[in-house]
Amino acid sequence: MNMMSQIRRDRYLYLLALPGILFFLLFKYLPMFGIVIAFQNYSPFLGFFQSEWVGFDHFIRLFNGDQFWIMFRNTLAISLLNLIFFFPMPIILSLMLNELRSNKYKRIIQTIIYLPHFLSWVIIVGLTFLMISVSQGVINEIIEMMGYEKYPFLNDPKLFWIILTVQTMWKDAGWGTIIFLAAMASVDPQQYEAAKIDGANRLRQMWHVTLPAIRNVITILLILQLGNMLDIGFEQVFLMYNGAVSGVAEIFDTYVYRTGIQQGQFSYSTAVGIFKSTVGLVLVVGANYLSKKLGDEGVY
Amino acid sequence: MSTKIKDSQGDRIFNVVNIIVLGVVGLCTLFPIYYVVVVSFTDPIEFLRKNLVLLPEKWSLEAYEYLLNNKSFMRSVGNSATLALIGTALSLVVTSAFAYALSRKRLLGRRIMLFLILFTILFNPGIIPNYMVVSELNLLDTIWALILPALTSGWFIILMKGFFDSIPDALEEAAKIDGCNDITTWVRIILPLSLPALAAFGLFYAVMYWNTYFNALLYLNDYTKWPIQLLLQNIISDSAGGAMMDDNLNIPPPPSEVLKMASVVVAITPIVIVYPFIQRHFAQGVMIGSVKG
Numbered sequence: 001m002n003m004m005s006q007i008r009r010d011r012y013l014y015l016l017a018l019p020g021i022l023f024f025l026l027f028k029y030l031p032m033f034g035i036v037i038a039f040q041n042y043s044p045f046l047g048f049f050q051s052e053w054v055g056f057d058h059f060i061r062l063f064n065g066d067q068f069w070i071m072f073r074n075t076l077a078i079s080l081l082n083l084i085f086f087f088p089m090p091i092i093l094s095l096m097l098n099e100l101r102s103n104k105y106k107r108i109i110q111t112i113i114y115l116p117h118f119l120s121w122v123i124i125v126g127l128t129f130l131m132i133s134v135s136q137g138v139i140n141e142i143i144e145m146m147g148y149e150k151y152p153f154l155n156d157p158k159l160f161w162i163i164l165t166v167q168t169m170w171k172d173a174g175w176g177t178i179i180f181l182a183a184m185a186s187v188d189p190q191q192y193e194a195a196k197i198d199g200a201n202r203l204r205q206m207w208h209v210t211l212p213a214i215r216n217v218i219t220i221l222l223i224l225q226l227g228n229m230l231d232i233g234f235e236q237v238f239l240m241y242n243g244a245v246s247g248v249a250e251i252f253d254t255y256v257y258r259t260g261i262q263q264g265q266f267s268y269s270t271a272v273g274i275f276k277s278t279v280g281l282v283l284v285v286g287a288n289y290l291s292k293k294l295g296d297e298g299v300y
Numbered sequence: 301m302s303t304k305i306k307d308s309q310g311d312r313i314f315n316v317v318n319i320i321v322l323g324v325v326g327l328c329t330l331f332p333i334y335y336v337v338v339v340s341f342t343d344p345i346e347f348l349r350k351n352l353v354l355l356p357e358k359w360s361l362e363a364y365e366y367l368l369n370n371k372s373f374m375r376s377v378g379n380s381a382t383l384a385l386i387g388t389a390l391s392l393v394v395t396s397a398f399a400y401a402l403s404r405k406r407l408l409g410r411r412i413m414l415f416l417i418l419f420t421i422l423f424n425p426g427i428i429p430n431y432m433v434v435s436e437l438n439l440l441d442t443i444w445a446l447i448l449p450a451l452t453s454g455w456f457i458i459l460m461k462g463f464f465d466s467i468p469d470a471l472e473e474a475a476k477i478d479g480c481n482d483i484t485t486w487v488r489i490i491l492p493l494s495l496p497a498l499a500a501f502g503l504f505y506a507v508m509y510w511n512t513y514f515n516a517l518l519y520l521n522d523y524t525k526w527p528i529q530l531l532l533q534n535i536i537s538d539s540a541g542g543a544m545m546d547d548n549l550n551i552p553p554p555p556s557e558v559l560k561m562a563s564v565v566v567a568i569t570p571i572v573i574v575y576p577f578i579q580r581h582f583a584q585g586v587m588i589g590s591v592k593g
Contacts, residue, residue: 016400021398021413023394023448028420034428034433035425101315118507118511119511120567126532131332135557138335170328273428281423285422
């Protein structure tokens with residue numbers, strides 16, 4: 001059967017696909033052509049074709065500016081804190097949930113800790129203010145009741161990254177357990193029986209039976225996490241931003257927003273965005289390649 | 301499994317510690333939500349006096365009365381509800397139609413389309429090119445700027461395709477014999493069979509649209525179009541208590557903190573209402589692959 005008659009046969013399938021295809025063309029691939037403005041001095045009045053070409057000038061400006069290293073450091077620091085403190089949390093929590101004898105208690109805890117995943121960053125940042133702000137924050141009120149001076153947690157650059165990590169933990173540590181619990185559910189209960197008969201206590205059962213069962217999932221998620229090192233949520237950082245912490249709160253996306261949308265430097269901020277996306281692509285593909293090399297199945 | 305061999309002393313201690321630690325984790329998760337709800341129902345004067353209220357002496361609906369009578373606030377709630385309804389409906393249609401087409405192995409160009417979809421997950425040209433497209437399409441300051449660019453996503457398509465993959469071909473062939481074409485098969489046979497999955501995806505889309513903030517920040521200047529999250533952020537960050545809340549001046553606003561809490565509670569409520577339904581679906585394992593969000 002030749003191509004044309006195949007397409008004619010499946011014309012209704014293509015019709016079903018059409019809105020989706022249009023979406024991807026318009027909102028995912030058309031913007032990719034917008035990348036050219038990173039190599040121009042784009043002016044909305046002159047358009048794509050008349051604007052002056054400047055080669056890699058905007059990238060050179062980015063790499064030579066002080067801002068670049070500050071953003072790079074901030075991104076790396078936030079990512080590393082997430083990797084060290086947030087990443088293990090779902091694993092630990094799911095191991096603990098898996099050991100609960102009472103299914104009812106387990107379900108209650110699960111219901112509670114999944115919930116924050118569905119709240120927006122606006123709400124989570126609002127709740128954060130409510131907990132630690134100077135004016136009415138619960139923790140500061142308690143500090144004052146105990147006779148100490150209130151502390152401006154939100155304005156302390158030293159605490160900024162840590163507060164972000166804690167927020168991320170509150171929001172997603174519970175949600176992250178789902179995938180591990182699913183992997184644990186596939187463990188044959190007889191393996192635990194056997195381990196018990198061999199004299200393994202609960203901790204040893206966890207170590208020798210449960211943990212090996214989720215090893216692959218951990219590897220895959222670790223690779224995803226490494227691949228997404230540069231992807232720190234814009235909304236969270238942007239909403240937590242204030243003048244006092246500006247030095248530690250600038251990441252690539254917030255910088256693109258400020259220079260591009262607020263100051264109108266379209267070409268320069270596009271260059272910044274492309275740099276970030278390209279490094280991100282290399283990281284994801286590299287991490288995936290590495291995982292295949294190590295004998296795991298890879299993510300993509 | 302617990303009965304055959306008696307727990308050792310160490311295991312019993314382990315059990316107790318485990319239960320307590322998880323309980324503390326649960327309480328820490330719940331506390332901010334509990335507190336925001338309690339403060340929102342506290343008598344504003346009492347809160348001004350104490351600044352810390354774990355259980356109010358005097359309950360009050362003052363903040364909610366103010367919000368219900370506030371045009372800006374109710375308009376934003378309405379905007380977000382409209383956005384969630386229209387957005388979810390369109391997203392479900394587009395995502396499921398495309399995913400179904402991609403799940404049919406005979407479709408020419410299927411592999412290249414799947415690759416191109418995957419690529420959009422891996423590489424995003426960035427905020428500015430996206431902004432320029434939305435602007436060129438004249439979508440700025442319309443609700444479509446919040447819906448169309450978020451209509452579907454590579455992840456959702458791939459997940460839903462995975463679901464359709466598991467529907468046997470025999471079903472489709474039977475429908476063909478009965479005179480269905482691909483579209484009528486999709487509408488009459490496939491979609492009714494997929495209702496649980498559609499419900500799960502629909503709930504996730506609804507939550508996503510209700511939580512829309514960044515796109516609104518980028519694409520909407522006109523505050524009458526603002527969804528609730530954008531207004532809420534203005535209410536929360538404005539220490540004077542509600543920048544946009546100037547249109548019922550005849551009623552004095554309650555002290556800003558209580559008002560802020562009540563606004564947060566209003567924004568949380570729809571999530572908490574649909575949450576049990578979402579939970580039932582991901583408990584069934586439908587959404588296991590979507591942890592990436």
